[in-house]
Amino acid sequence: MAQLTYRESVSLAIAQAMRKDPKVFFIGEDVGAAGGVFKATVGLLEEFGKDRVMDAPISEQAILGAAMGAAMTGLRPIAEIMFSDFLAVCWDIVANQIAKTRYMSDGQITIPLVIRTANGGGSKFGAQHSQSLENWSMMIPGLKVVAPSSPADVLGLMNTAVNDPDPVIFYEHKSLYASKQELDNTDLSIPFGQANILHEGSDITIIGLALMAQRSKKAAEILKEKHDINAKVLDLRTLVPLDLQTIKKSINETGFAMTVEENPRLCGWGAEISSLITEHCFSNLKGPVTRITTPHVPLPSADILEDNTIPSVDLIVNEVIKKIKGE
Amino acid sequence: MVDISNDDIGEINRLKLWEMMLKLRLVEKKAYDLFLQNLIKGTSHLALGQEAIAGAFGVALQEGDYTFCTYRGHAHTLARGSSIEGVLGELMGRQCGLMKGKGGSMHLTDVDKGVMGSYAIIGAHLTIANGTALASKYNKTKEVSVCFFGDGTTNIGAFHEALNMAKIWDLPIVFVCENNLYMEYTAISDVTAVEHPAADRASAYSLEKIIVDGNDADEMFRTAQAAIQKAREGNGPSLIEAKTYRHSGHSRADPGKYRPDEEVKDWLENKDPITNYRKRLLDYNIDEKVISDIENKIKQEVEEATEISKSSPIPDTKEIFTDVWADGGYEWHN
Known part of the structure; x- marks a missing residue:
């Protein structure tokens, strides 16, 4: 029995995915050496090294574009957009490219990609760092939309997200990062579409x-x-x-x-x-x-x-x- | 006269370049004819006059390499070996099309040939091409990614983000700016802070300034080979600015009247890559019959592919509901 925070479950979920599959890598801003601005990715760089945990410049389009291109070849990237509000600066890559390329290519191209992002209010960050944007992605054909509410759900849904062949936007709630749960087992899998x-x-x-x-x-x-x-x-x-x-x-x-x-x-x-x-x-x-x-x-x-x-x-x-x- | 004693390209590659450029030219002309016959709907952006760039890369690249192009991508797709009926069929919305009519002219994709898509939002594909290059580096494999784009792209943010990322991670990628002097209807020089929209930005990303005559197939081929080799050997990205000119307007709807008549005349009469290359082949003592045999062969191929496309069935409307998801379907709830 281990007590895990939602925050710790994020890094554990990513680590478990990376241990199982060498095709999984992680890319984002301040995610490696700094362990993420919400400290949700602490320890990943130390365990997996720079080749698999990539600290990127503040270039959201380049981050998601690189993740998309890598996914097109069969790799399974997890890309972080620090705050979901920043999806607005790379929305072309999300809404026009990642979401539509499978369809437009008549299924020639598969994009097994996870975009994880800190979403929601409660931190008094104001209107550009607090939004809940699940509905932005829900309305676009080709995107799967996940929003876990507990450490167990983070673990189980991230596992499913990484193994899903389609692009997934994974909305983590900032106000839940400190929430805790007792877990017997951390190697969980929760199917999508199951309330x-x-x-x-x-x-x-x-x-x-x-x-x-x-x-x-x-x-x-x-x-x-x-x-x-x-x-x-x-x-x-x-x-x-x-x-x-x-x-x-x-x-x-x-x-x-x-x-x-x-x-x-x-x-x-x-x-x-x-x-x-x-x-x-x-x-x-x-x-x-x-x-x-x-x-x-x-x-x-x-x-x-x-x-x-x-x-x-x-x-x-x-x-x-x-x-x-x-x- | 050319110095034929020290020929680094050779007859075999020259004839490949000739055949390739002719194919791109004749298919684009055919696409235009089919538009006039109303057999192609929607829009189309022809690369007439710019064949030397896609053609040279088509000859220089290897199987397994990745290419990304823009909505002006018929030529770049054909240059990787995609079938003519696959391209024309897609433009005509037929089942024989590369994507069975689901993508259209601006999104030609042929993954088996390394054509990783044609992208219709300016700049996006530079960042995506970094991703296939990143995958080659991650997997320690030797593919090279090549990304074609127009001069207008150099003023959008994604261009700058992509170049910086490619350089900091030394990705095996070649960025190719086809500077045809007009972004769409506006002269690129009227809206750009530097003279050479791509090359003058290279130093900002610690890249070499490379400007090449994009209408000279030999020069393009040499430049392409050098950049591809550099990437393949793990020595990082290149940014090439190829000067060229489109013979027609920006798109189907554009007669291109914003361009001075004298300028158009000069490019069409004196700088056409295909007319000039024919002369060069003769200068290199290549038999005229060999040259015209290739011409006749390509003409016949284009005619045959046109007939195949015309007789190909239209897609089943069931196709609307396929391939949103990897399971083949489009359902979003249970």
Whole structure:
């Protein structure tokens, strides 16, 4: 039994992948000698050396381009984009090149590539270092989208990501890096497209991702203890592929659905989930699907402003009570 | 007159260059005809007049080497040995096309021939070509990656990121700027801070300044060979600026009227790489019949491939739903 942080599980997941497969290498800014700005890649350079752990210049396009080209030859690169916000400076490589080249080449080219990136708020970094951007990649055909909420999920999903033949964007949540979990075994494998039930309940289904899944779980515990409401919490873990079957099954049982997203309102992933629920579970719904998101604003920096922008445990609790009690 | 006593290229390579350039020229002309017949839809960017560059690299490269080109990439694809019907078929949206109509003119790809794609967003493929070069270094294998691009690319960020990365890691790659004097409709000199858009940037990345007459197939071949050899021997990247001129406009929609008539006339009449190379072959005492036999052979190949393409079926609409993912499909939920 070992206690691992989410942060430690990132470096362990990469190390385990590199030990198993010499085709795996790791590239990013400040990832080697510095061990990453979030210290999530400490020890990799020492174990694997400069040929496999590459400190790159601040050149996000060149980093992802090199990773893509290497993947086209059969190598399995893991590339780090330090903050997910920086995906905007290399979005051509992600959205036009990495995502579309398999299709445009009629399957001649395969790109087994993992882009891992620190995502989400909670650090008071302001609007350009705090965004939750899963939905940016979700809307582009050809990208798989992963967002783990626990150390075990980091290990299991990274293992699957590295072995997946398609490009994967792996969103690590900054506010979860310090979270801990007891693990018997670290050599885990979690299939994509398999939601995790974080809390059992029959009154409502709350659907979350990453930090919002963990906050939904805490909300469900409070709802059970103090309000006698039994909420089922689904952690989607991957947006693409999406575990629609588990969502459908749960909504058909509970009749109430709520999504909890960290991104601004418009075109957040919850909109797609809400649409699917309406399409597939309409006759079993007891009310409209509720979407909790951040307001449609850039994230502010000051403690009180950021804390009141990102959905909190209290907000989820209150929204569920309103919904169940019909207020 | 040329000095034929000390010929470093030799008749065999000269005839290969001749055949290669002719093929690129005649296929591009055919593509233009097929456009006028409305058998090719969409857009197309012809490399008429620039054949010596792709042609020289096509002859100089080995099997297994990787090439990356732009949306103006019909010639560069053919230069690696891709079939004419594969290229014309793709332009015509037929099943015999290299990607069965899923990519089109701007994305020609033929991995079996080392054609690692044609890229239609300026600059991106310089960074991607670094990746195949990085893989060769990582695997300790000897392939060379070659990346072709236009003069307009030298002003986009990816160009600079890619050159820096190639140099710091000494990647086995050759960057080839085809400077045809116009980025699209605007003269490159009007929008660039240096005279030679690629070569004058070389020193910023500790690279040698290399400028070559891109319409002289022999000079191109020598330059290509030297850069390829340097990369293959593990001595790092090169940046070549090849001066050239496109005979037609930027794309199908462009008659190229922004270029002075005298300038166009000079390049077409005095600097055409194919007309001039024919003269050179004669200067090197190559039999005119050998030269014209090759011409006739290529003409026939192009006609045959055109007929194959025309008679090839259109793709099944089921193709829309294939190859988003490596499992062959496009599903995104269970």
